[in-house]
Amino acid sequence: xxxxxxQPNGTAQGDLGLFELPDRLGGQIGFVLNKVARQLHAMxxxxxxxxxxxxxxxxxxxxxxxxxxxxxxxxxxxxxxxRTTMVHIVDDLEKRGLAVRAKNTADRRKHAVSxxxxxxxxxxxxxxxxxxxxEQYLAPLSQNERRQLLQLLKRLLRP
Amino acid sequence: xxxxxxQPNGTAQGDLGLFELPDRLGGQIGFVLNKVARQLHAMxxxxxxxxxxxxxxxxxxxxxxxxxxxxxxxxxxxxxxxRTTMVHIVDDLEKRGLAVRAKNTADRRKHAVSxxxxxxxxxxxxxxxxxxxxEQYLAPLSQNERRQLLQLLKRLLRP
DNA sequence: TATTGTTATACTCTATAACTATA
DNA sequence: TATAGTTATAGAGTATAACAATA
Numbered sequence: 001x002x003x004x005x006x007q008p009n010g011t012a013q014g015d016l017g018l019f020e021l022p023d024r025l026g027g028q029i030g031f032v033l034n035k036v037a038r039q040l041h042a043m044x045x046x047x048x049x050x051x052x053x054x055x056x057x058x059x060x061x062x063x064x065x066x067x068x069x070x071x072x073x074x075x076x077x078x079x080x081x082x083r084t085t086m087v088h089i090v091d092d093l094e095k096r097g098l099a100v101r102a103k104n105t106a107d108r109r110k111h112a113v114s115x116x117x118x119x120x121x122x123x124x125x126x127x128x129x130x131x132x133x134x135e136q137y138l139a140p141l142s143q144n145e146r147r148q149l150l151q152l153l154k155r156l157l158r159p
Numbered sequence: 160x161x162x163x164x165x166q167p168n169g170t171a172q173g174d175l176g177l178f179e180l181p182d183r184l185g186g187q188i189g190f191v192l193n194k195v196a197r198q199l200h201a202m203x204x205x206x207x208x209x210x211x212x213x214x215x216x217x218x219x220x221x222x223x224x225x226x227x228x229x230x231x232x233x234x235x236x237x238x239x240x241x242r243t244t245m246v247h248i249v250d251d252l253e254k255r256g257l258a259v260r261a262k263n264t265a266d267r268r269k270h271a272v273s274x275x276x277x278x279x280x281x282x283x284x285x286x287x288x289x290x291x292x293x294e295q296y297l298a299p300l301s302q303n304e305r306r307q308l309l310q311l312l313k314r315l316l317r318p
Numbered sequence: 319t320a321t322t323g324t325t326a327t328a329c330t331c332t333a334t335a336a337c338t339a340t341a
Numbered sequence: 342t343a344t345a346g347t348t349a350t351a352g353a354g355t356a357t358a359a360c361a362a363t364a
Binding site (some may be wrong): 062130 | 200222304
Binding site (some may be wrong): 319320321322323324325326327328329330331332333334335336337338339340341 | 342343344345346347348349350351352353354355356357358359360361362363364
């Protein structure tokens, strides 16, 4: 997708350069936020392909890597993932041998989902992919600006 | 979805509070970006329901309000929307009487898509919705921080 | 009664491929 | 040959509703 740089905004009012956004839209954080999130997500998804996982799997694995076992509900609550979606994700991880389900003996409604040993290397590798993609996508920003951006976003995130 | 505030992170390492993210994930801008974008998008979608349009329709209408007519391709390029997706969006707008397709006589491959007069009021109203949702969602940030956030995001957006 | 996990289903958003018509 | 628009189709990601097992 070669889009060039658009015309500098020397055009008459109401006559936008080919790739310019009206102020009304460019001023909306929502619009820009959405596009940026999609672009980064697409890049990360692509970078994970060789590992046979997707961003959601990565997120769950990071969590399990930090503390296994967890119930599916517990994982979902932390990652803002619905429990029905969690079923599919854990299904995928089990098929790929990256996680295992056991019964929680204390509360037999719950599963005790754990990361497998081979998966530890996969998470590590995926983490490097994540870093590399971010490094690439965030290149326009200084280290300090990246920290600022992250802090601002974190303050917006709702439970 | 009542998630509470999570435990303060006074727990032993490896033992995360119920709603805490491991540093590895919380430190990834991608993860937080994605969730924030989805939350805002969901709120905006809901607020637009009474108007019978969705965020993509709003974006196209804003563009057409600023400069009509435009070809579908031209709209899509500015809004990062695929041309096949544009077909559906313009279909929807025509059904709702918010836009009309005419043939571009200079280049008869192209459509000349224009906003309709009644639609001008809809865009204006939708714009107020957008402002209100943003005001609500961005409440944790000062005016200055909102500007910062927008500027940082805009610098990331790729063509 | 409430919670955990499951299943089936469906919706949103988007993109790919193949086509028509115009240039 | 390339571009604009269309169509059919499919995929990813997510959610809703109904259910079983367990608390």
